[in-house]
Amino acid sequence: MIEKNKYTTSQFKDIHKNERCFIIGNGTSLTAEDLDLINNEKSFAMNRIGLIYDKTEWRPDYFVCPTGNSVRLDWSKDIIKTVETGIPCWFWNTQQNKQMYAAYPNIIYYNLRGHHESANPFKDTQLEWFSYE
Numbered sequence: 001m002i003e004k005n006k007y008t009t010s011q012f013k014d015i016h017k018n019e020r021c022f023i024i025g026n027g028t029s030l031t032a033e034d035l036d037l038i039n040n041e042k043s044f045a046m047n048r049i050g051l052i053y054d055k056t057e058w059r060p061d062y063f064v065c066p067t068g069n070s071v072r073l074d075w076s077k078d079i080i081k082t083v084e085t086g087i088p089c090w091f092w093n094t095q096q097n098k099q100m101y102a103a104y105p106n107i108i109y110y111n112l113r114g115h116h117e118s119a120n121p122f123k124d125t126q127l128e129w130f131s132y133e
Contacts, residue, residue: 006105007088016042024049024060025117050081063089071096081105 021042024030032055045060047067053059063082069075071090083089083104091097093109101107 005108007108009090009108009110011052011089021061026052032058045082048075048078050078053081059085059087061087065089065091067092068094068096071100076100 016021019042021044022038024035024043024045026046026049030052032052035052035058035092039058042062043060044062044064046064047069049060049063055096057078065079067075070079071094081100083106086106089104089107090106091101093111097107098109
């Protein structure tokens with residue numbers, strides 16, 4: 001049986017107001033040592049952060065997955081590592097995501113209006129592509 005989502009976006013508004021937090025851009029230069037430095041800090045991670053879990057005790061407090069790659073099998077196994085920690089996770093509101101991750105009640109779906117996966121964020125990015133959620 002699929003559980004009802006246990007989170008709503010509104011319950012997170014200002015939850016960490018005036019606290020510092022870290023947003024992890026998990027590219028190839030990220031090391032486990034970097035993450036160990038923020039083990040007790042609030043943090044957000046993205047996409048395939050699960051690739052580094054075997055090298056660090058650190059885990060993010062929040063997870064954001066704003067990509068269509070979330071339904072690719074090579075990505076989903078890494079994404080599921082994070083989703084299964086039970087932390088709040090935000091996913092792009094697509095039918096494919098809702099089908100693939102339906103069993104996880106810790107996912108909040110949000111809308112990206114008119115988003116194009118191939119958009120160059122430094123050229124021709126339009127404000128209306130992004131959500132206010």
